[in-house]
Amino acid sequence: MLKVSDIIGYKIICSDNKKFKGEVKDAVLDFNDCRLAGIIIDYGSILHQSRVINFNSIYEISRNKVIIRFRKNIQQMKIIDFNDNYVKKNEKILGIEVVGEEENLLGFIQDVIFEEKSGNILGFVLTNGIYDDVFNGVEILPINGPIKFENRKIIISRKAKKNILRNVGGLKKLLELEH
Structure with a gap:
């Protein structure tokens, strides 16, 4: 399991000639299939x-x-038609609001977690601002189905809302101010 931000800057190596061909610059996400469609690289010398x-x-x-x-x-x-189903992570997804069906704000997307063998999106790292993240920790929204992306928002069901992993990290937990 990796975050897209983890692979930014990774070198691209071709196994047929073992040569360096560029580095990862961004990821292309496919919201219909809930997976990484590809990676964008900086290519050339x-x-x-x-x-x-x-x-x-x-x-x-x-x-x-x-x-x-x-x-x-x-x-x-x-070759890729960027639209609401195929989006670049850095340009289109960072900072997008995640709301529940009743339109209440749950957070903003900070990163995308994916499975490196299949490319399946496993979840999103949600943020509520740097101060809240440092004190309370970030939240992880597991994904197990198609993503409803409309009007520059991701809308999740009540069932998905219950699966959010809250307060991952943060000073509050580190200092044991929360039980």
Whole structure:
């Protein structure tokens, strides 16, 4: 299990020639299938270009690197139609409101947790601001189904709301002010 922010900056290595081909810049999320559709990389030596690698073309994600089988798996950005179902994590998802069905604010998306072998989105790290995060800790919203994304908000059901893991970390817990 990894967060998308963990893999930003990872090197891209092609297993067919063992050469460095760029580094991870962003992730493409597919809200219909609730998974990472691919990763966006900074590609090239002198003139950097943004390219994309389909998640199915990734052989392995290991410590500080993403290994792909062939150089041909690095494709131009125009192959992905960015819309409400395919979004770039850094541009479209960070800071998005997460609300319950009754429109009450639960937090804002800080990061995306995914399973590195399948690319399935496992959950979101929610924030309520840096001071609240430091004192109370962050919240984790587990995902187990399609994500309802409309009007620049993610709407979750009452059942999903009950599954939120609250106060992960934080000074309050560290100092044992909360039992």
